[in-house]
Amino acid sequence: MREILITDVSLRDGIQSVLATRVRTDDMLYIIELLDKCGFWSLEVWGGATYDVCLRYLKEDPWERLRKFKDVAKNTRLEMLLRGQNIVGYRHYPDDVVEAFVKRAYDNGIEVFRIFDALNDVRNMRKAIQVAKSVGSTVKGVLSYTISPVHTVEYYVNIAKELVELGIDIISIKDQAGLLSPKVAYDLVSALKSEFPKYPVHLHTQTTADLAEMAQLKGVEAGVDMIDTAFYSLSCQTSHPPGETMIYVLREFGYKVSVDEKLYQKAGDVFREVRKKYSRYDVLPPYPDVGVLSHQVPGGMITNFISQLREQGMEDKLEQVLEEVKKVREDLGYPPLVTPTSQIVGSQAFLNVLHGERYKVVTKETKDYVKGLYGKPPAPIKEEIIKKILGEEETIYHIRPADLLEPEMEKIRQEALQAGARSEEDILSYALFPLVAKEFFEWREKFEKGQALLPELEEGIKEQERKEKVP
Amino acid sequence: MREILITDVSLRDGIQSVLATRVRTDDMLYIIELLDKCGFWSLEVWGGATYDVCLRYLKEDPWERLRKFKDVAKNTRLEMLLRGQNIVGYRHYPDDVVEAFVKRAYDNGIEVFRIFDALNDVRNMRKAIQVAKSVGSTVKGVLSYTISPVHTVEYYVNIAKELVELGIDIISIKDQAGLLSPKVAYDLVSALKSEFPKYPVHLHTQTTADLAEMAQLKGVEAGVDMIDTAFYSLSCQTSHPPGETMIYVLREFGYKVSVDEKLYQKAGDVFREVRKKYSRYDVLPPYPDVGVLSHQVPGGMITNFISQLREQGMEDKLEQVLEEVKKVREDLGYPPLVTPTSQIVGSQAFLNVLHGERYKVVTKETKDYVKGLYGKPPAPIKEEIIKKILGEEETIYHIRPADLLEPEMEKIRQEALQAGARSEEDILSYALFPLVAKEFFEWREKFEKGQALLPELEEGIKEQERKEKVP
Numbered sequence: 037m038r039e040i041l042i043t044d045v046s047l048r049d050g051i052q053s054v055l056a057t058r059v060r061t062d063d064m065l066y067i068i069e070l071l072d073k074c075g076f077w078s079l080e081v082w083g084g085a086t087y088d089v090c091l092r093y094l095k096e097d098p099w100e101r102l103r104k105f106k107d108v109a110k111n112t113r114l115e116m117l118l119r120g121q122n123i124v125g126y127r128h129y130p131d132d133v134v135e136a137f138v139k140r141a142y143d144n145g146i147e148v149f150r151i152f153d154a155l156n157d158v159r160n161m162r163k164a165i166q167v168a169k170s171v172g173s174t175v176k177g178v179l180s181y182t183i184s185p186v187h188t189v190e191y192y193v194n195i196a197k198e199l200v201e202l203g204i205d206i207i208s209i210k211d212q213a214g215l216l217s218p219k220v221a222y223d224l225v226s227a228l229k230s231e232f233p234k235y236p237v238h239l240h241t242q243t244t245a246d247l248a249e250m251a252q253l254k255g256v257e258a259g260v261d262m263i264d265t266a267f268y269s270l271s272c273q274t275s276h277p278p279g280e281t282m283i284y285v286l287r288e289f290g291y292k293v294s295v296d297e298k299l300y301q302k303a304g305d306v307f308r309e310v311r312k313k314y315s316r317y318d319v320l321p322p323y324p325d326v327g328v329l330s331h332q333v334p335g336g337m338i339t340n341f342i343s344q345l346r347e348q349g350m351e352d353k354l355e356q357v358l359e360e361v362k363k364v365r366e367d368l369g370y371p372p373l374v375t376p377t378s379q380i381v382g383s384q385a386f387l388n389v390l391h392g393e394r395y396k397v398v399t400k401e402t403k404d405y406v407k408g409l410y411g412k413p414p415a416p417i418k419e420e421i422i423k424k425i426l427g428e429e430e431t432i433y434h435i436r437p438a439d440l441l442e443p444e445m446e447k448i449r450q451e452a453l454q455a456g457a458r459s460e461e462d463i464l465s466y467a468l469f470p471l472v473a474k475e476f477f478e479w480r481e482k483f484e485k486g487q488a489l490l491p492e493l494e495e496g497i498k499e500q501e502r503k504e505k506v507p
Numbered sequence: 508m509r510e511i512l513i514t515d516v517s518l519r520d521g522i523q524s525v526l527a528t529r530v531r532t533d534d535m536l537y538i539i540e541l542l543d544k545c546g547f548w549s550l551e552v553w554g555g556a557t558y559d560v561c562l563r564y565l566k567e568d569p570w571e572r573l574r575k576f577k578d579v580a581k582n583t584r585l586e587m588l589l590r591g592q593n594i595v596g597y598r599h600y601p602d603d604v605v606e607a608f609v610k611r612a613y614d615n616g617i618e619v620f621r622i623f624d625a626l627n628d629v630r631n632m633r634k635a636i637q638v639a640k641s642v643g644s645t646v647k648g649v650l651s652y653t654i655s656p657v658h659t660v661e662y663y664v665n666i667a668k669e670l671v672e673l674g675i676d677i678i679s680i681k682d683q684a685g686l687l688s689p690k691v692a693y694d695l696v697s698a699l700k701s702e703f704p705k706y707p708v709h710l711h712t713q714t715t716a717d718l719a720e721m722a723q724l725k726g727v728e729a730g731v732d733m734i735d736t737a738f739y740s741l742s743c744q745t746s747h748p749p750g751e752t753m754i755y756v757l758r759e760f761g762y763k764v765s766v767d768e769k770l771y772q773k774a775g776d777v778f779r780e781v782r783k784k785y786s787r788y789d790v791l792p793p794y795p796d797v798g799v800l801s802h803q804v805p806g807g808m809i810t811n812f813i814s815q816l817r818e819q820g821m822e823d824k825l826e827q828v829l830e831e832v833k834k835v836r837e838d839l840g841y842p843p844l845v846t847p848t849s850q851i852v853g854s855q856a857f858l859n860v861l862h863g864e865r866y867k868v869v870t871k872e873t874k875d876y877v878k879g880l881y882g883k884p885p886a887p888i889k890e891e892i893i894k895k896i897l898g899e900e901e902t903i904y905h906i907r908p909a910d911l912l913e914p915e916m917e918k919i920r921q922e923a924l925q926a927g928a929r930s931e932e933d934i935l936s937y938a939l940f941p942l943v944a945k946e947f948f949e950w951r952e953k954f955e956k957g958q959a960l961l962p963e964l965e966e967g968i969k970e971q972e973r974k975e976k977v978p
């Protein structure tokens with residue numbers, strides 16, 4: 037009777053998927069207390085978009101959130117999602133920033149790092165993995181799943197080999213777009229368990245196209261050891277399978293799951309009420325996005341295309357743009373259609389259609405990507421495309437992008453302190469997001485003096501003033 | 508490469524589950540046109556609650572809806588859900604009404620009848636099956652799925668035996684509450700395919716607890732021949748698995764599915780826009796109901812309990828009421844928690860808690876149920892319970908409830924004509940719902956003379972007048 041371990045991701049990926057990451061720390065503390073007693077292998081509660089959103093929109097210190105969570109969660113490992121060399125941001129950071137960040141995260145309570153790179157360029161994951169291992173934390177080394185002719189089971193086994201050589205503890209499949217079918221889940225997990233019998237295999241897959249529940253079931257049949265779920269009131273849509281249901285299903289099939297499903301549902305009941313406070317962000321359709329099954333373009337991306345085309349009076353060209361997305365994606369060596377490469381491919385496809393000629397106008401991001409500044413494309417890019425996009429410039433695939441970056445921590449230290457940083461954590465915030473961090477430090481000062489309000493209160497007051505102005 | 512056949516249920520069970528059955532015929536005609544070209548084995552478009560809602564709320568003639576659908580659907584069988592001896596209503600009707608109805612339905616375009624009885628009392632299904640077969644239509648004989656100590660795989664095989672003896676064409680599992688787990692789906696389908704190798708097995712299961720997709724996958728593995736799905740924009744929540752996803756999944760596993768999934772998605776795209784018109788009914792949460800997994804009480808029922816308890820100032824007794832529901836359900840021989848037995852069990856449980864003594868106050872419905880007026884309970888009711896509830900009255904389980912009813916068609920014919928009936932179909936409406944039908948006939952007369960508006964227009968005008976009255 038094999039045991040299946042579960043990580044609950046409700047308060048990171050759940051809220052990020054379904055409520056634009058806008059849920060406040062205070063609204064989560066009681067729920068963490070409940071989750072902490074359920075028996076999860078870990079709780080993913082940090083990283084991803086939460087860091088940026090805390091600073092930028094919530095005016096919360098993400099490190100304080102982590103410490104408050106750690107205070108409450110006495111029994112369960114806390115986990116974070118780390119974007120490899122991008123840490124919790126949108127660009128590559130130098131190694132010294134990665135090192136400082138991972139160490140600080142560990143000191144503040146993170147015991148498990150789930151580390152990924154959208155291109156599966158392991159060089160972009162190396163530093164973070166090495167530092168996370170050096171402090172003694174557990175590393176889930178991620179295979180970022182997408183669909184393309186080159187992203188085969190063999191491809192993923194090879195990435196896993198590299199990750200295993202780097203010292204990861206758990207091989208972790210990350211299906212951000214919700215494209216992983218039950219068949220591929222079965223085949224992929226079978227291959228991984230067969231090639232790496234000593235390594236636990238973990239599966240994280242979103243319910244965007246309503247595949248994830250089936251993918252998890254087949255994954256478990258193939259030998260998966262750990263899955264991610266959310267409690268029911270943060271499950272489904274673009275989030276995760278409901279844990280209460282997966283536990284029920286797995287137990288019926290004879291697997292052991294040591295999670296208190298009643299308490300899990302109770303956490304879900306509590307959040308059901310909390311969710312009402314965030315209704316302004318609660319805008320996703322209640323039904324799945326099945327378009328991704330045919331063209332892998334996420335619904336949100338299509339909506340953007342439609343607006344952009346509308347602005348140009350070119351709404352009838354949507355099909356053409358979607359076709360062009362396929363071509364650009366192929367040309368660029370099949371990057372996955374997730375941030376940031378989805379934006380790169382999407383913008384370029386749009387421009388190609390707008391100008392009626394492929395790569396007549398090329399975005400900076402496309403150039404940087406083709407050059408190799410994001411990492412090595414999953415598949416080689418054809419010479420003629422490289423030439424068309426880069427002209428005389430050479431590609432630098434043999435260079436790890438972060439090797440081009442100077443250390444920053446000491447360089448920005450003084451600046452950060454002047455901007456209002458008070459701690460190493462603050463300095464890291466400044467290193468990651470200088471403008472946003474500076475605004476946060478300034479707001480924080482005012483707030484402590486009673487000269488600023490929480491953003492929603494400020495907004496509420498402005499809204500009231502606007503209403504009163506209307507005759 | 509086994510073929511899996513699909514019935515699309517979007518425009519009956521989809522709209523009934525998620526939009527309170529309120530979608531108008533005109534909003535569905537183009538979609539039927541698209542669905543008709545997809546290659547479905549059938550389209551379930553009639554019966555269930557649609558008949559009542561058409562007359563009562565939409566002021567539409569359900570028979571006209573059927574004829575309009577039939578006009579458009581040139582390639583695909585039309586199917587209806589028939590509540591056995593309850594036809595499309597809430598009580599037993601006499602055999603002559605059942606016969607007239609099934610024949611008329613067939614004449615108006617129904618080629619497939621999915622016939623069920625919530626108690627699985629096959630005597631309540633017998634007449635409908637016999638008439639449906641006599642006109643040459645296809646009959647899906649239903650096993651109404653629920654969870655209880657007596658509703659075992661063996662129990663269902665026995666019901667299926669009875670149905671097969673009555674001449675059904677397809678053995679059809681109906682999981683209205685969304686309780687069917689993938690394991691039980693596998694076991695049940697395996698047993699049915701093994702016992703009845705010549706019979707196609709059909710699976711209809713709602714996504715209420717997010718089990719249905721997994722149950723369908725396992726059901727197909729076990730040999731299921733036919734499944735029900737909805738297009739994506741009417742899928743999930745308490746409706747059905749998204750067909751686009753199920754087709755994708757099944758094909759990957761090597762099954763043949765002859766449905767045009769692109770056209771299916773197009774129908775879904777069209778309906779996505781239509782759905783916006785019905786937003787006032789579009790109120791279900793976007794996440795599953797997992798409570799049913801532990802106590803099988805549907806979320807809606809719990810909400811009702813909470814209101815009723817609140818009225819009595821007894822909100823703290825919710826747990827007690829839910830416990831009592833379990834006990835009452837056991838006492839009453841494990842009726843399923845679906846309409847109408849969910850209301851019977853629920854009301855009785857509530858009264859038991861309210862009065863602090865079990866069966867001190869007993870509803871008429873509880874009495875009728877225990878007596879056998881709904882049919883034979885799935886499991887025997889204990890003598891002492893029968894005595895407590897019926898006193899000196901005897902049970903009549905040996906009598907088919909409809910045998911107690913006098914033929915009605917001729918009796919009500921004159922009355923119906925006087926009330927405004929103009930056709931056999933109208934007379935059937937009157938036989939089924941005399942008051943509602945009469946109101947409809949009267950409204951129809953006025954509407955044809957330009958003296959009445961569609962209900963939503965009437966409502967809109969009243970709303971406007973109310974607004975104008977406010978200073």
Ligand SMILES: [Co+2]
Pocket residue numbers: 049211212240242
């Ligand atoms: Co995710």
Ligand SMILES: [Co+2]
Pocket residue numbers: 520682683711713
């Ligand atoms: Co149904």
